Amino acid sequence: MAKPKIATTSLAGCFGCHMSLLDIDERILALAEIVDFDKSPLDDIKTFTGRCAVGLIEGGCAHEENVEVLRDFRKHCDVLISVGDCAISGGIPAMRNMVPLQECLQEAYVDGPSVHNPAGVPPNDPDIPLMLDKVYPAHEVVKIDYHLPGCPPPADMLWEALVALLNNKPLDLPYELVKYD
Amino acid sequence: MSQTVTLTIDGAKIEGQPGQMILGAAQEAGIYIPRLCHKDGLTPHGSCRVCTVMVNGRPMSACTTPITEGMVVENDTEQISSLRRDLIDMLFVEGNHFCMFCERSGNCELQALAYRFGITAPKYPYMFPDRDVDATHPDIMIDRHRCILCGRCVRSSQEVDGKNVFQFVGRGEEKRVAVNAEAALADTNVDVTDAAIEACPVGAIIKKRVGYVVPIGKRLYDHKPIGSEIEADGAVTAK
Numbered sequence: 001m002a003k004p005k006i007a008t009t010s011l012a013g014c015f016g017c018h019m020s021l022l023d024i025d026e027r028i029l030a031l032a033e034i035v036d037f038d039k040s041p042l043d044d045i046k047t048f049t050g051r052c053a054v055g056l057i058e059g060g061c062a063h064e065e066n067v068e069v070l071r072d073f074r075k076h077c078d079v080l081i082s083v084g085d086c087a088i089s090g091g092i093p094a095m096r097n098m099v100p101l102q103e104c105l106q107e108a109y110v111d112g113p114s115v116h117n118p119a120g121v122p123p124n125d126p127d128i129p130l131m132l133d134k135v136y137p138a139h140e141v142v143k144i145d146y147h148l149p150g151c152p153p154p155a156d157m158l159w160e161a162l163v164a165l166l167n168n169k170p171l172d173l174p175y176e177l178v179k180y181d
Numbered sequence: 182m183s184q185t186v187t188l189t190i191d192g193a194k195i196e197g198q199p200g201q202m203i204l205g206a207a208q209e210a211g212i213y214i215p216r217l218c219h220k221d222g223l224t225p226h227g228s229c230r231v232c233t234v235m236v237n238g239r240p241m242s243a244c245t246t247p248i249t250e251g252m253v254v255e256n257d258t259e260q261i262s263s264l265r266r267d268l269i270d271m272l273f274v275e276g277n278h279f280c281m282f283c284e285r286s287g288n289c290e291l292q293a294l295a296y297r298f299g300i301t302a303p304k305y306p307y308m309f310p311d312r313d314v315d316a317t318h319p320d321i322m323i324d325r326h327r328c329i330l331c332g333r334c335v336r337s338s339q340e341v342d343g344k345n346v347f348q349f350v351g352r353g354e355e356k357r358v359a360v361n362a363e364a365a366l367a368d369t370n371v372d373v374t375d376a377a378i379e380a381c382p383v384g385a386i387i388k389k390r391v392g393y394v395v396p397i398g399k400r401l402y403d404h405k406p407i408g409s410e411i412e413a414d415g416a417v418t419a420k
Contacts, residue, residue, distance in 0.1 A: 047316050088302045097309035147301035151281035180280035
């Protein structure tokens with residue numbers, strides 16, 4: 001039987017959650033024994049090669065490409081997990097949610113004290129994904145099956161969760177591991 | 182002659198003094214009833230409803246309901262827990278609670294309750310309200326993004342400090358904690374040693390220059406859930 005596949009992505013995140021996944025240290029060898037990595041920045045596979053057992057989502061949705069990728073993950077993964085506070089609540093990128101988008105772009109690309117932008121307009125190349133009105137947590141865009149909070153979630157938590165999931169065991173995380181910081 | 186009142190909480194028979202509230206009587210018997218707006222020593226407020234229990238089959242706030250003889254109280258049931266979880270969820274989504282960089286993280290009662298109830302994500306959509314920060318005072322800051330309107334600062338200032346620094350203004354979504362001055366916190370008679378500053382259960386009123394002083398792993402709720410100090414020893418009074 002072929003090994004189950006895992007896919008991961010970082011949407012509007014800082015890659016800290018992926019760093020935490022790498023923080024399982026030598027256990028990554030054991031993980032590689034029982035799963036194959038599909039689309040993921042860890043192996044640089046850009047498009048899904050097939051159905052995946054688990055999809056790990058880091059970061060919320062800040063622009064249209066994030067939404068596209070997230071929907072693609074939902075389509076290809078049996079179980080989708082929000083990993084980290086940004087996927088769960090929007091996180092640091094969501095700090096712009098209290099400011100209208102137009103004002104954000106104006107400050108970032110025109111009015112900011114250190115901005116050099118002779119054109120005087122925010123970048124509008126068609127290749128740049130359009131920003132959403134605000135940053136959305138993953139579960140407000142697609143159905144998310146599990147949430148693993150933390151900034152980042154501890155490596156032990158990610159390990160325990162993946163092992164439980166891949167072995168069809170119930171996940172009972174100790175109190176110390178479930179934290180929002 | 183000392184009188185006692187006998188009641189049951191989740192089937193366990195406990196005794197209390199007449200006039201005592203359910204929350205206090207339970208606490209003395211070593212039963213923790215989750216709470217946010219209640220702080221021992223202050224007049225009960227009954228506004229957060231996190232301490233809701235079933236009293237003879239009706240939902241009541243445990244901090245404002247006096248005990249009576251033969252009262253039947255339900256505290257730790259799935260029905261009540263799910264109601265409390267919803268309340269905590271709502272408090273999270275209606276403010277801007279960025280735990281990842283908040284100075285209060287690890288010592289925050291709202292966060293600790295979410296941990297205790299095993300919340301990994303709120304079920305309601307985030308509102309991201311636009312609120313303000315008052316950093317005018319040299320030693321104290323108000324971050325209204327994190328305020329849950331428990332009123333503990335309002336009552337502490339009046340009842341413990343003998344001042345009247347904080348007060349609610351507005352209604353519904355517009356409700357917020359205002360300060361008793363023309364402009365801002367710096368213009369009030371608040372002092373950094375006031376009980377009102379310590380009373381904040383979240384990171385809405387914080388002392389400047391002492392953030393992150395306790396390392397991760399040594400904070401109040403890093404290892405034990407909120408309330409476990411009450412459950413561990415029936416005689417202790419919670420902070």
